[in-house]
Amino acid sequence: MSKHYKLDRVRELADGDEDFVSAIAAAFIEEVPEDAERLKVGVPGRDFKDVYQAAHKMKPTIDMFELGVLDTLIEVQDWGKFEQNDKDVTIQLQTVLTAVENATNEIKADFGL
Numbered sequence: 462m463s464k465h466y467k468l469d470r471v472r473e474l475a476d477g478d479e480d481f482v483s484a485i486a487a488a489f490i491e492e493v494p495e496d497a498e499r500l501k502v503g504v505p506g507r508d509f510k511d512v513y514q515a516a517h518k519m520k521p522t523i524d525m526f527e528l529g530v531l532d533t534l535i536e537v538q539d540w541g542k543f544e545q546n547d548k549d550v551t552i553q554l555q556t557v558l559t560a561v562e563n564a565t566n567e568i569k570a571d572f573g574l
Contacts, residue, residue: 463571465563467527474525485525486572490565493522497561500537504554513541523561526568530560 468482475481499515502508516538524531533553540550568574 465567470525509541509544528560530557
């Protein structure tokens, strides 16, 4: 049983097609850690545009796998979107990165990826 992500919405979308569930899990592994790395570099580098784009791209997948950090990711996204120079999103970033890392490791193990 997964602790760091949920497949309820993915399975609902898949409508019983476990190959589709596996494909979506593989897409998570392929895309989300890469976008998380963009956040990891972009926030301290104050690359507002890239942070916004990466966070925006991650939102649907983070939501679908129910990582529990969607609102936190939106804070990071908005930091980039509105170029909030006066705001520190380091804690929010770390929360998102930890959730992504935990889910990624668990999905790899659960799906043999």
